[in-house]
Amino acid sequence: MGMFKDMLGSGESIFRDTTALDFDYIPKLVPYREAQQKQISLCIKPLVDKRNGRNMFIYGPPGVGKSVVCRHLLKSLEDEEIDDVIPIYINCWKKNTFFKIMLEMCDILGYKFTHNKKSEELFGIVKDMLNKRSVVFVLDEVDKLEEQDFLYNVLEEIYRKTVIMITNHKEWIVELDQRIKSRLTAELLEFHPYTKEETTGILKDRLKYAFVPGTWEDDAFRSAADKTFQLGDVRAGLHLIKESGNIAEDGSSKKVTVEHVKKAIEKFDEFNIKDKEELEDDTKFMLEVIKRHSGKRIGDIYKEYQKDGGKAVYKTFQRKVDSLAKSKFIAVKKITGGSEGSTTIIMHTGAVKKLTDFE
Numbered sequence: 001m002g003m004f005k006d007m008l009g010s011g012e013s014i015f016r017d018t019t020a021l022d023f024d025y026i027p028k029l030v031p032y033r034e035a036q037q038k039q040i041s042l043c044i045k046p047l048v049d050k051r052n053g054r055n056m057f058i059y060g061p062p063g064v065g066k067s068v069v070c071r072h073l074l075k076s077l078e079d080e081e082i083d084d085v086i087p088i089y090i091n092c093w094k095k096n097t098f099f100k101i102m103l104e105m106c107d108i109l110g111y112k113f114t115h116n117k118k119s120e121e122l123f124g125i126v127k128d129m130l131n132k133r134s135v136v137f138v139l140d141e142v143d144k145l146e147e148q149d150f151l152y153n154v155l156e157e158i159y160r161k162t163v164i165m166i167t168n169h170k171e172w173i174v175e176l177d178q179r180i181k182s183r184l185t186a187e188l189l190e191f192h193p194y195t196k197e198e199t200t201g202i203l204k205d206r207l208k209y210a211f212v213p214g215t216w217e218d219d220a221f222r223s224a225a226d227k228t229f230q231l232g233d234v235r236a237g238l239h240l241i242k243e244s245g246n247i248a249e250d251g252s253s254k255k256v257t258v259e260h261v262k263k264a265i266e267k268f269d270e271f272n273i274k275d276k277e278e279l280e281d282d283t284k285f286m287l288e289v290i291k292r293h294s295g296k297r298i299g300d301i302y303k304e305y306q307k308d309g310g311k312a313v314y315k316t317f318q319r320k321v322d323s324l325a326k327s328k329f330i331a332v333k334k335i336t337g338g339s340e341g342s343t344t345i346i347m348h349t350g351a352v353k354k355l356t357d358f359e
């Protein structure tokens with residue numbers, strides 16, 4: 001036997017198909033979300049009948065199936081060859097400017113001559129293509145858009161459409177630019193975390209595809225499912241399951257045991273805490289101040305921060321508040337129209353950063 005085989009052992013892998021654990025894998029069915037799928041389909045239905053569609057705003061915490069439900073639906077539109085309706089999925093975290101979105105859309109629509117063209121020009125071309133038919137836009141992580149021109153243009157110039165916007169932050173809709181808000185009527189659809197039974201069911205299903213049957217001990221699976229339910233995030237759960245499998249395989253074990261899962265959980269928790277330690281010093285200091293004054297207005301917290309020796313100007317402070325909120329260290333709540341006008345309330349969440357923010 002060669003050195004590698006010697007070191008690694010010659011056993012077969014416990015994994016059958018790891019793609020089933022990938023975050024962007026689209027399962028054949030999306031159980032427990034039938035009602036939501038139905039509601040979204042109803043927004044799209046008018047398009048099939050050559051009328052204008054309805055818009056929708058989907059919100060809820062990370063890892064509860066918002067993206068997968070929408071992507072599954074777009075895929076069905078494609079598979080069922082509903083030719084008159086063009087499905088367009090855009091992840092606004094990755095494509096966060098008008099120009100990047102236009103390039104992506106040209107790519108989806110197969111238009112190649114994008115060189116030296118500006119956003120507006122590309123939009124003109126795309127618009128002509130889209131207005132011959134109807135369109136379903138899914139704008140995922142829509143709050144990550146740096147500019148709202150794209151939304152404005154779509155609402156103004158695409159005739160038959162359904163715009164589905166997904167976000168983890170419901171507040172975003174309140175902050176939308178007025179010229180967009182006045183053009184946008186959207187139904188709201190909230191996604192709640194899965195129950196314990198649902199979480200277990202989803203993971204069990206994925207496990208079936210990803211691993212050779214019988215490789216997971218019952219209590220190992222149960223502890224992974226419990227942790228996932230506790231986190232309320234299926235994405236984190238899939239990560240845990242993959243990691244547990246890797247740990248088992250690294251130890252040349254033919255079974256995934258409770259011990260492997262325990263190690264994977266430790267690694268997961270440790271990773272999340274370490275991340276907090278790596279925060280910039282001033283940001284860490286800010287976080288301490290926020291913790292002491294949790295629930296107060298941003299302006300007042302800034303004053304406390306200065307009093308304690310903080311040096312950042314208000315704009316920088318605000319920017320850091322945004323990024324702390326995005327990473328879930330704090331929660332912010334916008335209040336509009338109070339006696340002192342609009343303001344932001346900041347709350348320390350006590351949470352350590354979630355893995356899901358790294359994708």
Ligand SMILES: Nc1ncnc2c1ncn2[C@@H]1O[C@H](COP(=O)(O)OP(=O)(O)O)[C@@H](O)[C@H]1O
Binds near residue numbers: 029061064068
């Ligand atoms: N009902 C479900 N059935 C199967 N897989 C699911 C289900 N809900 C979520 N998932 C899986 O969990 C992960 C996170 O779901 P996702 O839709 O990306 O969450 P969100 O967009 O709400 O953050 C994805 O890998 C997804 O495939």
Ligand SMILES: [Mg+2]
Binds near residue numbers: 066067068140
């Ligand atoms: Mg998502």
